[in-house]
Amino acid sequence: MADTKRPHPREAWISSDASVSSTAGSELVCTYNWKNCDGAKIHVPGYAPIWQDIPLPIRLPKDQGTYFIDQNASRVPEFPFEPLFRATVSMNPSFRFDDVDVLVNRNSLRKLLDFSTGRRQDSFRINLHLVDRTLVVERCERSARELIRGYQNAGFGRSFEGAFTKHPAGLEDSAAHHRALKYQLGSLTCVDRFEVDACYQQKEGDDTEVLTSAMEQLSMGNRKRSYQQRTGNSTDGTNLAAEIKTAKVGKPKNMGTIMPQLWFGRTPWLIIGRHNDGLFEEVKITNTGSQFGDWEDKQQANLRKLAAVLAELREAVEANGGGNCVAICEKATAPPVIGVFPSTVARKAVPNDLRRQLWNSTSSS
Template sequence: MGKNEYPRKGETGKCHPDPTSPWRDAWMWETVIDSRVIHCVNHPVEPSDSMVSSATGYELVGSYNWKASQDPKIYIPGFAAVLQEVSFPITVPEDQATRSMNDSTARVPECSFEPLFRATASMNPSFRFDEVDILVNRNSLRKLLDFCRGRRQDSFRINLYLVHRTLIIERCEKTVSKLIGGSQNSGWGRNFERTLTRYPPGLEDSTAHQRALRYQLGDLTCVVRFEVDACYERKVEEGGTSQSLARAMSRLQTDDSQGRNASASQQPTQRVPMAQANAAEIKTAARRKTPGAYMPQLWFGRTPWLILGQHTNGTFEKPRITDTAAQFASWEETHQLDLRKLAAVLAQLREAVRENGGKVCIAIHEKATETSNIKVYPSCVAKEAVPEKLKGELWS
């Protein structure tokens, strides 16, 4: 078994790497028990019958901030770093090749959705996943959408679990360093973000804000987890923040004791959750880009604001702030067929796990194959996607 294999706890059987797979993709085959294909999703995909629209709205399921610490600790509820008043132009240093761990898959590999489950139980105790069809990260949805669109992309793997009727799609990367490191030429984005934003009182040692929304994707009820870069709200008047944001900031807990261990029980706090209407994505580019280049990420996260900083070797002029929520309807109309194909793929993946008796499966897309497809294989991992105690709290 290789050093990058997914959790060792509870594994049985012998893993079967595909001998035809390029060596650089061999990691994807770790914990695949044999080469038997349970199901194959072929491109082009037959779309689902139901329309996909963001107009049906969303619900905040839970949110949390990762705390800078050796052990995985989170604040519940979370709050994104708040956009600050900055005089432009500014020059920021180039990002380092590595960044602090804040991805749940890296910090809690045994159960990457556990922080969200604990946030949900604390913030939304009446919420039940019984009627949720799909629990997934935004990153995985973007990869699956690119597959549906026929866009060429790198090979990828996702882990599939079934809890009652809920398909849990877990992000899987080659190494933790890919999750936390970015490319060797990582640009200026992280330092630009740090310069523009500041976490609220009591959350100053946060490293990231993550949240999950429930919304419809055609006939499927989805809970989608993603990271939010910043909290942004339009000013009421020049030189001041809006009253609603100011009220929320004034009610934030300043007691650092609210930071909890991700594996410990959580207690409700008085901290006010950030409104989704204030969620913003921060992007940087050396050349001018349109908001359309980022729309899949924004749409899947229902992120209404895009803050785009254009720079020359790290010197930034005043960023453009775009109300991207106003473009959701036109974007989903243009990409309606692909979104309906995505809904069909998600339904196929859930059915594949059912065909495997509800046992853990692994879905793999290989870049090198002549025909574009996603193949589902049985896994030799015999682990629960949800701790038993949380399963009892969040599923009836």
């Protein structure tokens, strides 16, 4: 128990011996779209909004309104990973998490990578659960939503994304597209969940590919499913995934902060809209997937440290008897330190019915 309370300086982490590379590829676990409605309902499979070529220049308003920071935690606070689990049961019924070492959000991986590199960042907290041998890492934000009033400091990112993307037929009521990939992070088998901004197709295509997807509407919370029409096979679309950013003309984006986001999500396309006070004059589309190998070579030491951090976080929870823990990194601490502490909240990470379906063990502890 004492070990779980001891802070861990960054220098104390021993890098993993296993190399970290994206060349082995990834496996699609599931996709889903949150519905833009009251309650917690998702479309399964999901599909990202499709990128639209719009004539330039175009003037767009500043962002304004209430937006999700973490839509999963906001809609399903008791079980933030439940939509992923239910989408997996629907799309990938033979999938099991028994060989998965870590289930995590991309946002948490980015924070832990910053910690591993010693990069200065805001304080953060993550919740840690152990389900059989799988470490479940839950994102923990002060608020799962943010209010943007459209004042002087507001940006244009959400307006740009809304103007240049379109949800495919049958998914017009979508609020966001999420997907989960399984891949190796050194010796660890990880399932990483993240949001995809858009589907970018180099060649002109039509939406019929999306219309042939098998879609299902699932309701969270009440554990009931209501089915929609559609038959056919779902589309992976990993090679079409795109991240959308905006930047002022003459102010280049810092690729050092963007590449981890793209790499962890195996997102090959980066779309940057450049503007002068909301007048968008240029859109640059880059195949960043071709840069993954060079980036991971340069970041190899830090990626191995990240793998070691995740492994020791799992060991810390095991040392706590498998009970829930919280990991906290304080901004004011130099060098960066993560403290792991037993949680005072007795809460499961997975609903019992889903645990029975997705782990071969029948234990519900």
